[in-house]
Amino acid sequence: xxxxxxxxxxxxxxxxxxxxxxxxxxxxxxxxxxxxxxxxxxxxxxxxxxxxxxxxxxxxxxxxxxxxxxxxxxxxxxxxxxxxxxxxxxxxxxxxxxxxxxxxxxxxxxxxxxxxxxxxxxxxxxxxxxxxxxxxxxxxxxxxxxxxxxxxxxxxxxxxxxxxxxxxxxxxxxxxxxxxxxxxxxxxxxxxxxxxxxxxxxxxxxxxxxxxxxxxxxxxxxxxxxxxxxxxxxxxxxxxxxxxxxxxxxxxxxxxxxx
Amino acid sequence: xxxxxxxxxxxxxxxxxxxxxxxxxxxxxxxxxxxxxxxxxxxxxxxxxxxxxxxxxxxxxxxxxxxxxxxxxxxxxxxxxxxxxxxxxxxxxxxxxxxxxxxxxxxxxxxxxxxxxxxxxxxxxxxxxxxxxxxxxxxxxxxxxxxxxxxxxxxxxxxxxxxxxxxxxxxxxxxxxxxxxxxxxxxxxxxxxxxxxxxxxxxxxxxxxxxxxxxxxxxxxxxxxxxxxxxxxxxxxxxxxxxxxxxxxxxxxxxxxxxxxxxxxxxxxxxxxxxxxxxxxxxxxxxxxxxxxxxxxxxxxxxxxxxxxxxxxxxxxxxxxxxxxxxxxxxxxxxxxxxxxxxxxxxxxxxxxxxxxxxxxxxxxxxxxxxxxxxxxxxxxxxxxxxxxxxxxxxxxxxxxxxxxxxxxxxxxxxxxxxxxxxxxxxxxxxxxxxxxxxxxxxxxxxxxxxxxxxxxxxxxxxxxxxxxxxxxxxxxxxxxxxxxxxxxxxxxxxxxxxxxxxxxxxxxxxxxxxxxxxxxxxxxxxxxxxxxxxxxxxxxxxxxxxxxxxxxxxxxxxxxxxxxxxxxxxxxxxxxxxxxxxxxxxxxxxxxxxxxxxxxxxxxxxxxxxxxxxx
Numbered sequence: 001x002x003x004x005x006x007x008x009x010x011x012x013x014x015x016x017x018x019x020x021x022x023x024x025x026x027x028x029x030x031x032x033x034x035x036x037x038x039x040x041x042x043x044x045x046x047x048x049x050x051x052x053x054x055x056x057x058x059x060x061x062x063x064x065x066x067x068x069x070x071x072x073x074x075x076x077x078x079x080x081x082x083x084x085x086x087x088x089x090x091x092x093x094x095x096x097x098x099x100x101x102x103x104x105x106x107x108x109x110x111x112x113x114x115x116x117x118x119x120x121x122x123x124x125x126x127x128x129x130x131x132x133x134x135x136x137x138x139x140x141x142x143x144x145x146x147x148x149x150x151x152x153x154x155x156x157x158x159x160x161x162x163x164x165x166x167x168x169x170x171x172x173x174x175x176x177x178x179x180x181x182x183x184x185x186x187x188x189x190x191x192x193x194x195x196x197x198x199x200x201x202x203x204x205x206x207x208x209x210x211x212x213x214x215x216x217x218x219x220x221x222x223x224x225x226x227x228x229x230x231x232x233x234x235x236x237x238x239x240x241x242x243x244x245x246x247x248x249x250x251x252x253x254x255x256x257x258x259x
Numbered sequence: 260x261x262x263x264x265x266x267x268x269x270x271x272x273x274x275x276x277x278x279x280x281x282x283x284x285x286x287x288x289x290x291x292x293x294x295x296x297x298x299x300x301x302x303x304x305x306x307x308x309x310x311x312x313x314x315x316x317x318x319x320x321x322x323x324x325x326x327x328x329x330x331x332x333x334x335x336x337x338x339x340x341x342x343x344x345x346x347x348x349x350x351x352x353x354x355x356x357x358x359x360x361x362x363x364x365x366x367x368x369x370x371x372x373x374x375x376x377x378x379x380x381x382x383x384x385x386x387x388x389x390x391x392x393x394x395x396x397x398x399x400x401x402x403x404x405x406x407x408x409x410x411x412x413x414x415x416x417x418x419x420x421x422x423x424x425x426x427x428x429x430x431x432x433x434x435x436x437x438x439x440x441x442x443x444x445x446x447x448x449x450x451x452x453x454x455x456x457x458x459x460x461x462x463x464x465x466x467x468x469x470x471x472x473x474x475x476x477x478x479x480x481x482x483x484x485x486x487x488x489x490x491x492x493x494x495x496x497x498x499x500x501x502x503x504x505x506x507x508x509x510x511x512x513x514x515x516x517x518x519x520x521x522x523x524x525x526x527x528x529x530x531x532x533x534x535x536x537x538x539x540x541x542x543x544x545x546x547x548x549x550x551x552x553x554x555x556x557x558x559x560x561x562x563x564x565x566x567x568x569x570x571x572x573x574x575x576x577x578x579x580x581x582x583x584x585x586x587x588x589x590x591x592x593x594x595x596x597x598x599x600x601x602x603x604x605x606x607x608x609x610x611x612x613x614x615x616x617x618x619x620x621x622x623x624x625x626x627x628x629x630x631x632x633x634x635x636x637x638x639x640x641x642x643x644x645x646x647x648x649x650x651x652x653x654x655x656x657x658x659x660x661x662x663x664x665x666x667x668x669x670x671x672x673x674x675x676x677x678x679x680x681x682x683x684x685x686x687x688x689x690x691x692x693x694x695x696x697x698x699x700x701x702x703x704x705x706x707x708x709x710x711x712x713x714x715x716x717x718x719x720x721x722x723x724x725x726x727x728x729x730x731x732x733x734x735x736x737x738x739x740x741x742x743x744x745x746x747x748x749x750x751x752x753x754x755x756x757x758x759x760x761x762x763x764x765x766x767x768x769x770x771x772x773x774x775x776x777x778x779x780x781x782x783x784x785x786x787x788x789x790x791x792x793x794x795x796x797x798x799x800x801x802x803x804x805x806x807x808x809x810x811x812x813x814x815x816x817x818x819x820x821x822x823x824x825x826x827x828x829x830x831x832x833x834x835x836x837x838x839x840x841x842x843x844x845x846x847x848x849x850x851x852x853x854x855x856x857x858x859x860x861x862x863x864x865x866x867x868x869x870x871x872x873x874x875x
Contacts, residue, residue, distance in 0.1 A: 030723045037719055058729055061720035068719055089727045094599050094652055095717040098629035102715060105630070117632060132733035139745035146752025150759060181733050188734055209357075253729040 026057055033065065042072040060090035067099060076107035077194035077216030084192060084251045091127040107217035112236055128184055128252075135177030138170040145170075191222040191232070191250045198247035200239055204229035212239040222250060287312035287371035291364075291378035293354065299386050303327075303355030303552070306364070306381070310348040313372025318350065321365040325358040326383075332550070353552075359387040418514040419447040419487075421459075421557035423506050426493070432563040434672050437580040438469050438495035438611040440643050443508060445555055448516050449479060449486035452548065457511035459492060462556070465504035465564070469495035469613070470642040495643060497611065501566040508557045515550040567670055571677050575619055579669035581610010585618060585680040586646075588665050596691035599629070599652040604665060609644035617649035618667035621684070625661060628653045630715070655689045663687055769810065776816075777806045784863065788856040796856070797841035800863045804834060807870045833865040 033048035046069035053062050067082030083100040090096060104110065113120040126134070145167045199210035204226045214220060214234045220243070223231035230248055233240040287310075294305040306328070308318060320328050333350045356362065361384050366377035425431070426440035433439040447453050461468055471494035480489045496506065567580070586605035594600060604618050612635050620626040631651025638644035655661065664684040671678050732738045761767070780803035787795035802816070809816030812827070821838040828835050840859065 027723065034719050034721065057723075057726050059724045059726050061722065061724040065719045068716060071716060085729055088729055088731070090724070094629055095720075098652075098715075098717050101630040117634065127731065128733055129728075129731035132731055132738055136732060136738060136741040136745070139742055140748070143745035143748025143752065146749045147755070149752055150755040188731075252731060252734065 026052060026055075030062070033069075037065065037069055037072075042069045045069045046073065058085075058089070060086045060093065060096070063089065064093070064096055064099070067103070071099070071103050071106070075194075075216075076103055076109075077192060077196065077218075079103045080107060080109065080217040081192040081194055081249055081251065088127050088129065088252065091124060091130070104217060107215065109215060109217040109219075111219060123180055123184060126180075128181065128187060131177050131180050131184075135174050135181065138173040138177065141170040142167055142174065186221065188252050189222050189250075190252075191220050191230070191248045193218045193220060193243070193248050195247040198243055200232060200234070200241040200243055201229070202241055204231075204242040206244075208242065211241050212237075214239065220248060222248065287374050287376060289315075289367075289369060289371060289376045289378050291367055291381055293364075293381050293383060296382060297384045297386060298355055300357055300359055303329075303353040304383060306352040306354045308350040308352070308367065308369075308378065310350070310369070310371055311346065313374070315348055315372075316370040318367050318369035320352070320367060323362055323364060325360070326354065326356050326362050326364070328364075329353045354383060356383075356385045359385050361385075417448070418516060418551055418553045419445060419451070419453070419512070419555050421445050421508050421510060421555050423496075423508055423557050423560060425562070430672070432565050433496070433498060434565050434567055434580055434670065435498060435501055436567065436578050436611060436614060436670075437672050438497045438613070438643070439672075441494055441496045443471070443492045443494060443557075445475075445490040445510060445512075446480075446482065446487045447490065447514060449488055450517060451488065452515040453488075454513045455510065456513060456552070459494070459508050459510050461496075462507035462509050463504060465500065465502070466496050466498050466506055466562075468508075469497060495611075496562075498562075498564040501564050503561050503563045506557070506560050506562045510555045511552070512555055513550060513552050514555075515548040517548055568675075568677075573668035573677055573679055575666060576668045576670070576677060577614075577616040579610060579615045579667065580672055581608055581612075581669060582671055582673070583608035583610060583615075583667075583669050583680065585665065585667060585682060588618070588682055590620075590663055590665075590685070590687065592687050594655050594687060594689045596655050596658045596689055596693065598691075599654045601631075601650060602628075602653050603648065603650050605646055605648045606667065607638075607644075607646040609638075610669070612642070612645060612647045615647060615669075617651050618665045618680075618682075620653055621664040621666055621681075622662075625655065625657045625663075626653050627656055629717075657693050658689050658691045661687055661689050773806055773810050777803050780806055785860075788860060791856075794845050796859065797845045800859070801838065801841045803863070804837065804866055804870070807867055808834075811870060833862055833869050837862050837866040 029048055029052055033045045033052070036042075036048065037045035046066060049062050049066035049069060053066065063082045063086035067079045067086060070076075070079035070082055080100065080103050083096060083103060086093070086096050087100065115123070145163055149163070193214050193216055196216040197213055198216070200212045200214060201208040202211055203209075212234070218234060220232040220234050223233065225231075225245065226242070228245050229242040230245055231240070232243045232248060289311075290309045292307050292309070294307070296304070298304050320330075330350070330352055333348060335346065335348050354364065361382065364381040364383065366380055368375060368377050370376070422444045424442045424444075425433070426442055443459055459468060459471055472492050476491045478489045478491065480487055498504065583606050586607060588602060588604040590602055591600045602620065606612075606615065606618065617628075617631065617633065620628060629652045631649060633647055633649045635642070635647045636645050638646070662684040663686075665682040666679060668677055668679040670676070728735075780799050783799035784796050784803060787793075787799055805816035805819045808819050808824075812819070821835075821842055824832075824835055824838050837859075840862065
């Protein structure tokens with residue numbers, strides 16, 4: 001028994017030490033990328049940020065800094081994609097919003113929004129991830145209260161009022177969360193055009209006729225995939241067709257993509 | 260009596276018979292012809308199908324890959340030569356392609372007078388756009404060919420032309436960056452039929468068109484002694500470079516005009532209109548239409564574009580050209596350093612709102628502002644005038660009592676000078692300490708104009724934030740597991756609650772107690788019967804009936820007596836009978852034989868079975 005405890009402690013220490021060293025290495029690389037950016041070596045900074053993200057370290061700061069590097073390199077489409085991804089993780093960052101607006105303006109891409117500005121701002125105040133966590137937590141709270149109600153039924157009146165109040169509040173959160181997630185359900189399919197002259201083609205072939213170029217940074221709705229092409233629709237226009245998968249990327253990652 | 264009506268009806272009947280006779284007396288014939296065998300990409304040749312000798316069905320147009328065949332109408336001609344009448348139907352199509360190559364139009368099938376006829380196959384060569392013009396023989400007015408010339412020719416004037424005028428009548432020049440209101444007019448022959456196939460496009464690169472009205476106005480006007488149908492649009496025109504440039508515009512349209520040059524058909528003589536005076540009017544009415552796809556172009560009209568003067572240009576001038584007024588901004592009275600709050604400002608007037616930037620907060624170094632949103636509400640159809648509302652976030656850098664104002668400048672093209680608009684300073688309270696300036700990475704010395712925007716890029720994050728997933732919870736299976744858990748807990752909670760209520764239900768509990776007492780009484784009655792204990796038997800048996808009646812009558816079982824039973828139940832009821840028997844034997848102490856007990860048990864059983872829930 002004594003030996004088992006010792007083994008467990010040893011393994012735990014090793015895991016913590018490894019995690020700490022990985023974190024220290026990431027931090028060192030992050031600083032290195034920031035230094036490269038400040039010295040004007042934006043390409044190197046972008047490479048390091050991208051490496052850190054590819055190693056599973058996706059964070060709002062990394063995507064934000066990567067967006068800045070791409071913007072400085074003149075890659076507006078990729079910059080907007082990085083900012084949009086940072087916005088998924090940190091939706092209320094004013095610096096991020098400012099840089100995203102600047103990148104869109106530079107790329108002459110204007111997001112008209114879906115509803116009126118007030119409703120769009122209210123919907124975007126929390127990310128879809130935050131809304132879904134809130135809705136799930138509210139549902140769990142309602143379930144927990146329903147289950148515990150049989151145990152705690154003999155408690156005093158104030159406690160029972162608080163319990164019912166919390167259930168009603170959780171119910172409202174659940175309804176609101178469900179409504180927002182429903183209204184924003186198409187965001188899972190949204191992507192950004194990352195190549196300047198990317199063409200929307202009539203059919204999913206390299207030599208198919210081009211029917212329009214939405215421009216780098218433009219938000220598109222991504223549909224089915226066929227032979228390395230995505231079926232895309234450009235919101236607010238009648239333009240729809242096939243775009244090569246190297247020219248457009250989803251903002252959110254599908255569960256199968258990992259992360 | 261023969262009236263004119265009878266005469267006309269008779270004539271028409273004769274004509275119908277004649278046409279019918281002709282249609283069956285002539286052999287059916289169909290010819291197909293292309294007016295040119297070579298066209299450029301995007302242009303078209305005219306395919307004409309001529310049918311003679313009978314009534315024709317709609318032809319089946321074959322489908323040829325990459326070849327576009329569009330119907331352009333049909334006409335019918337009746338000819339009478341030396342007493343012989345022929346009727347011919349002409350069907351017109353435009354044929355072209357967007358892909359160069361040699362094409363063959365297969366035989367076209369159609370039925371004429373019940374007979375199936377095919378045309379001969381036709382060949383069409385489509386040249387690349389860069390290739391030279393089609394070879395000679397191409398009629399200048401042929402459909403689909405009038406797409407290139409920049410200057411309108413006399414032939415094209417026949418189909419109409421465009422004019423462009425600056426709306427500001429007192430000026431013949433515009434300034435760089437100014438969106439000058441213009442009036443664009445398409446002059447079409449008065450009796451023409453036109454279909455617009457494109458929007459208005461500038462021909463050169465010097466000018467850009469903005470906000471052209473979607474619903475043009477139509478009027479009829481006289482110009483140089485000719486009558487025109489005039490279609491008028493309003494829009495804005497801007498230039499990015501100083502100089503004098505031709506303001507050429509074009510518009511693709513299909514225009515059909517009457518061909519007055521064709522020989523007029525001979526009008527039958529006689530009748531009220533048999534006078535040379537009417538010849539012109541009838542000739543015009545009977546003239547056939549020539550349809551042509553044309554590019555209506557404006558005659559070269561040069562417009563001077565002047566640079567914005569450098570003298571007197573304010574430092575905060577951001578390119579607004581027009582006449583504007585600054586509305587009262589919405590600035591919070593209480594603030595904290597580093598705390599972003601929303602500022603709302605509005606600018607109204609007329610000019611290039613699309614290039615206008617938000618007014619700046621003053622003093623400039625006391626505020627850090629972020630790019631925000633703007634919303635333009637047009638005041639007219641062409642969006643020259645209106646109000647632009649800006650909403651942006653700002654952070655105070657300095658604490659304490661601060662004075663804040665707002666200013667913007669613009670160039671007034673009418674006055675030819677810069678003007679500044681200011682909102683007087685107002686005092687606000689800013690709590691917190693002064694912000695330490697963040698070092699923002701700056702661009703190199705040789706910054707091109709585009710890089711100016713980069714200076715406003717907010718600096719890098721110095722610390723890495725926590726690692727998160729780009730896939731929101733709602734897109735992961737975990738979300739549905741959590742909802743499933745919640746639903747299971749809710750179901751279990753509701754189930755437990757129902758079970759608790761069921762178990763604690765007082766009616767159910769009372770019913771159980773009654774059943775238990777009844778069973779005990781019945782058990783006691785059977786025991787007494789086995790022991791020949793008459794009083795004990797009747798006591799227990801009566802208690803059993805009382806236990807059954809108690810809940811039915813909603814009263815205490817012990818309070819139910821023979822008198823009440825007799826009163827509430829019929830006299831022949833087994834319950835009444837049993838109660839009588841019980842009273843008789845319990846109090847009389849008569850000696851009874853053991854064989855009486857089965858009869859009494861049977862009577863008890865009948866009495867209990869007669870007590871249904873409806874027993875009252």
